Amino acid sequence: MFDALTDRLGKVFDGLTGRGALSEKDVNEALREIRVALLEADVALSVVKQFIDDVRPQAVGESVIKSIKPGQLVVKIVHDELVRVLGGDEEPQPLKIDSPPAIIMMAGLQGSGKTTTTGKLAKRLKETERKKVLVASLDTRRPAAMEQLKILADQVGVDALPIVVGQLPADITRRAIQAAKFGGYDVLMLDTAGRTTLDDQMMNEADEIAKIASPNETLLVADALTGQDAVETARRFHERLPLTGLVLTRMDGDGRGGAALSMRAVTGLPIRFIGMGEKLDGLDVFDARRIAGRILGQGDIVSLVERARAEIDVAEAERVAKKMQKGQFDLEDYAGQLRQMQRMGGLGGMMEMLPGVKNAKAQMAAAGIDDRVMKRKEAIIMSMTPKERRKPDLLQASRKRRIAAGAGVDVAEVNKVLKEHRNMADMMKKMGKGGLKGLAGMMGNLGGPGGMGGGGGGGPTQQQLAALKNLGGGPGAPKLPGLGGSLPGLGGKPGDKKK
Numbered sequence: 001m002f003d004a005l006t007d008r009l010g011k012v013f014d015g016l017t018g019r020g021a022l023s024e025k026d027v028n029e030a031l032r033e034i035r036v037a038l039l040e041a042d043v044a045l046s047v048v049k050q051f052i053d054d055v056r057p058q059a060v061g062e063s064v065i066k067s068i069k070p071g072q073l074v075v076k077i078v079h080d081e082l083v084r085v086l087g088g089d090e091e092p093q094p095l096k097i098d099s100p101p102a103i104i105m106m107a108g109l110q111g112s113g114k115t116t117t118t119g120k121l122a123k124r125l126k127e128t129e130r131k132k133v134l135v136a137s138l139d140t141r142r143p144a145a146m147e148q149l150k151i152l153a154d155q156v157g158v159d160a161l162p163i164v165v166g167q168l169p170a171d172i173t174r175r176a177i178q179a180a181k182f183g184g185y186d187v188l189m190l191d192t193a194g195r196t197t198l199d200d201q202m203m204n205e206a207d208e209i210a211k212i213a214s215p216n217e218t219l220l221v222a223d224a225l226t227g228q229d230a231v232e233t234a235r236r237f238h239e240r241l242p243l244t245g246l247v248l249t250r251m252d253g254d255g256r257g258g259a260a261l262s263m264r265a266v267t268g269l270p271i272r273f274i275g276m277g278e279k280l281d282g283l284d285v286f287d288a289r290r291i292a293g294r295i296l297g298q299g300d301i302v303s304l305v306e307r308a309r310a311e312i313d314v315a316e317a318e319r320v321a322k323k324m325q326k327g328q329f330d331l332e333d334y335a336g337q338l339r340q341m342q343r344m345g346g347l348g349g350m351m352e353m354l355p356g357v358k359n360a361k362a363q364m365a366a367a368g369i370d371d372r373v374m375k376r377k378e379a380i381i382m383s384m385t386p387k388e389r390r391k392p393d394l395l396q397a398s399r400k401r402r403i404a405a406g407a408g409v410d411v412a413e414v415n416k417v418l419k420e421h422r423n424m425a426d427m428m429k430k431m432g433k434g435g436l437k438g439l440a441g442m443m444g445n446l447g448g449p450g451g452m453g454g455g456g457g458g459g460p461t462q463q464q465l466a467a468l469k470n471l472g473g474g475p476g477a478p479k480l481p482g483l484g485g486s487l488p489g490l491g492g493k494p495g496d497k498k499k
Contacts, residue, residue: 006295008037009078013296017071024060027074031056034078042258044231047085047265055081079296086288087264087271095272096216096244097131101180101188103213107206107237108221110194113249115145117221117275118191119152120283121247126158131186136161136176138169138209139193149191156280159183169193169205173212190215198233203240210241217244219272222259224248230259234267245272248286260291329425331389335381338374376409380417383407392418 012033016022031052038048058077096102104121108114118135125131135153137146137160146163153160161176173190180188192209195202210218220237222230230248237243246263251274263271271286381389383406388394395403395418397411404411 005037005041008040009034009296012037013071013075013078016074017069022070022074027059028056030074031059038258038261041261042228044228044258044262044266047262050265051081051085054084075296079292082261082292082295083288085261085265086291087286088288092272092285092287093270095125097125097129097187099216100184100186101134101177102186102217103177103180103188103190103215105190105192105210105213105215105218106221107192107218107241107243108194109198109223109233110142112194112221112223113275114194114221115139115149115191116152116278116280117247117249117273117283118149118189119156120275120280121219121273122153122158122187122189123156123280124283125187126156132184133158133187133189134161134176134180134183134185135159135189135191136172136179137163137191138172139191140167140169140172141193145191145193152280159185170208170212173209177213198236203237207240218242219245219247220269221247221249222263223250224259224274225250226259228258228262231262231266234263234269238267238269243267243269245270247271247273247275249275251276329421331381331384331392331421332386334421334424335378335389338378338381341374376407376413377417377420380404380407380409380414392421 012030016026016030034055035048035052038051039045043051055077059074095104097104106114106118106121115137122133122135125133135149135158137149139145143163150160150163161172161179164172164175167175169192176188176190179185190209190213192206193202218241220234220241220243222234224230226233234243234246246267246269248260248263248271251260260271260274263269274284274286276282276284380403383403384395384399388399388403395414400411400414404414407414
């Protein structure tokens with residue numbers, strides 16, 4: 001979502017960090033470019049004006065002009081101000097769900113992804129918080145929405161309140177509260193009705209439900225692709241309902257990102273979660289510092305680590321790590337890595353979280369490398385027999401022709417996959433010996449000097465390295481190849497989960 005803004009800001013910062021000294025005129029010109037970039041990203045005018053007014057006195061101050069690296073100091077000032085606008089430097093606040101049955105009311109317009117988000121959050125509460133969850137649909141005007149929530153509840157393994165035809169939303173709310181109390185549920189989630197536009201009838205109904213339920217949390221679900229409309233929706237909902245937080249959906253879309261940058265400043269409400277895609281595990285806790293890092297091209301290794309934790313089986317990762325350190329990385333393992341990388345967001349999704357990879361992503365796009373290439377490689381490997389995957393040396397010309405025919409590709413592509421596998425096996429062996437130090441060097445080299453799109457220090461920060469170190473070692477942590485393991489996503493077989 002932030003790609004256009006990241007590229008625009010990256011060019012501004014490249015111009016700043018490429019100079020040994022900056023004048024006040026240089027800084028003012030850069031701030032004008034930043035202002036235009038934010039406005040083009042659909043950030044609210046009032047937010048942009050306040051942002052520039054807050055950055056300007058710091059950026060043109062004597063400490064910047066006389067700094068040894070003034071360009072990088074300006075980038076840091078912009079980064080810190082972005083963090084402030086997005087919600088501050090504090091840790092994300094957990095949901096208030098400690099007094100069972102805690103009630104979470106989900107509000108929002110029709111089509112914002114409210115019902116899907118209810119299912120995603122229910123899954124997160126069940127698996128991460130170990131809560132017993134009951135969900136109830138109050139959208140009596142759309143029977144399909146009520147049925148959709150029931151299906152989602154079955155998929156994530158939580159209970160759904162039985163549908164009683166003809167009941168009013170207020171009556172369903174009372175019945176759900178009673179069921180949650182008698183059933184010993186930790187959390188009750190109420191999925192309220194939506195409309196295509198705001199109207200008094202919907203707001204009156206939501207207000208009545210809030211008075212009956214007295215929810216611990218009232219979350220507004222807003223579609224980030226709607227830009228400033230989402231900000232206006234949040235403002236008007238907040239005037240009628242005691243909202244406690246926001247959830248932005250479709251953050252993986254091709255919108256301009258202005259809603260995310262405007263929401264907190266305009267409403268004063270914290271963004272609690274961001275939703276990506278339709279998969280039920282596509283819900284992340286919103287962290288201002290991580291989002292600011294992505295916008296400025298610093299990546300988000302902490303989120304990459306968390307995603308890896310959810311996918312990697314500890315015992316399997318250690319088994320593969322030992323094989324890699326001995327150079328015994330076979331094609332079965334390679335296919336496993338390809339599938340696991342796709343589960344973790346594919347090449348694009350993973351690279352967005354690594355620092356300083358803007359140039360690498362551009363080179364990949366120019367070379368036609370994307371997730372379809374990964375799937376084609378997987379198809380080639382799966383066209384081999386199990387014995388061939390374990391022993392690639394068996395693959396002579398006739399076998400390669402058979403594999404190429406089975407995968408629908410040329411023999412040259414089969415040879416390319418085999419060559420890549422050999423190179424990766426050699427690399428894994430070296431990484432196994434180099435450990436964290438070797439990994440840090442690889443990270444730093446990804447973006448070259450100025451890993452913040454030309455701005456901040458190259459490679460991961462100490463905090464990011466600490467997160468990687470914690471993933472690679474420590475009590476109960478999975479040891480990934482190369483850390484005593486390797487990059488997240490290079491251990492475990494497809495389908496395995498953390499035990």
